[in-house]
Amino acid sequence: MSIQVSNISKRYGAQLALDNVSFTISPGEIVGLLGPNGAGKSTMMKIITCFIPPTSGDVSVYGFDIREQSLEVRKKVGYLPENNPLYTDMYIKEYLEFMAGIHQLGKRTAKRVDEIMEMTGLNPERRKKIGALSKGYRQRVGLAQALIHDPDVLILDEPTSGLDPNQLVDIRNLIIEIGKQKTVMLSTHIMQEVEAMCSRAIIINHGKIVADDSTGQLLKHNEETDQVKVEFDKEVSAALLKAVQGVIDVKRISGNIWLIEAGREHDVRQDIFRFAVDNHLAVLSMQKQNTRLEDVFQQLTKK
Ligand code: ADP
Numbered sequence: 001m002s003i004q005v006s007n008i009s010k011r012y013g014a015q016l017a018l019d020n021v022s023f024t025i026s027p028g029e030i031v032g033l034l035g036p037n038g039a040g041k042s043t044m045m046k047i048i049t050c051f052i053p054p055t056s057g058d059v060s061v062y063g064f065d066i067r068e069q070s071l072e073v074r075k076k077v078g079y080l081p082e083n084n085p086l087y088t089d090m091y092i093k094e095y096l097e098f099m100a101g102i103h104q105l106g107k108r109t110a111k112r113v114d115e116i117m118e119m120t121g122l123n124p125e126r127r128k129k130i131g132a133l134s135k136g137y138r139q140r141v142g143l144a145q146a147l148i149h150d151p152d153v154l155i156l157d158e159p160t161s162g163l164d165p166n167q168l169v170d171i172r173n174l175i176i177e178i179g180k181q182k183t184v185m186l187s188t189h190i191m192q193e194v195e196a197m198c199s200r201a202i203i204i205n206h207g208k209i210v211a212d213d214s215t216g217q218l219l220k221h222n223e224e225t226d227q228v229k230v231e232f233d234k235e236v237s238a239a240l241l242k243a244v245q246g247v248i249d250v251k252r253i254s255g256n257i258w259l260i261e262a263g264r265e266h267d268v269r270q271d272i273f274r275f276a277v278d279n280h281l282a283v284l285s286m287q288k289q290n291t292r293l294e295d296v297f298q299q300l301t302k303k
């Protein structure tokens with residue numbers, strides 16, 4: 001196992017930020033730690049990277065215990081903290097050399113800094129101070145420092161937050177590329193991030209795991225009902241629509257456009273069509289909605 005988290009709880013004073021969390025991550029996985037703000041994502045990551053101790057429970061990284069063998073754990077793990085704190089007065093290279101020093105790379109420093117600047121696409125901006133870089137390039141610097149000592153595991157706390165759409169795509173691709181060689185755990189509160197980069201999602205809410213599965217399986221769990229979006233030409237009452245055979249729930253999206261949830265036993269679209277004819281309504285459009293991971297996330301974390 002790359003990362004083994006067993007029964008981790010973390011208290012900040014009276015507040016329970018993590019409540020008996022357990023999971024394991026295998027080498028080579030790219031796992032998304034997904035949850036709304038305040039769910040406990042950063043807390044989990046700080047514990048795995050030995051920045052704060054848990055209140056109870058155990059974590060091991062490649063068999064090294066975070067309490068007993070924290071130096072070994074730090075060698076194995078590269079960490080991009082939330083908000084990516086950087087020394088804005090330093091030049092990129094200077095900063096990476098400084099980080100290499102912390103990891104005691106010694107004579108290997110110059111070669112490694114060159115390698116990592118190439119890998120993270122920093123060369124075009126190599127003459128700038130970190131403070132003069134765009135947010136996208138700062139994230140590259142953050143990734144570069146996390147990778148400098150060639151760790152097997154990368155822990156990335158909201159690596160794409162605050163990026164514009166182009167930067168976002170670049171950083172995502174970079175993470176996917178890096179992920180081919182490493183075990184990666186990244187946190188986000190955005191479902192699409194997980195769909196774009198991860199093979200598996202661990203969803204946490206209020207410090208508890210509410211789902212842990214491959215992204216494909218997470219979608220299947222939600223497929224007990226069909227959602228059909230339909231537009232009528234005239235006003236319809238919710239009560240009438242709800243009375244249609246097979247319909248479980250209805251929601252007005254706007255005007256005469258409705259989202260209808262129905263059981264899977266048969267195709268509800270035929271019944272809606274018959275209902276429209278019987279009530280002298282015209283169906284202007286009707287589509288079955290694809291289940292999105294976004295909906296799964298909302299269902300699991302709405303409490
Ligand atoms: P996330 O990263 O998912 O947004 P965090 O792990 O940062 O969540 O926080 C989880 C909960 O713990 C939040 O309610 C937060 O307010 C609380 N918390 C985090 N850090 C501290 C701290 N140093 N002191 C007190 N409470 C904290």
Ligand code: MG
Nearest residue numbers: 041042043082
């Ligand atoms: Mg956080």
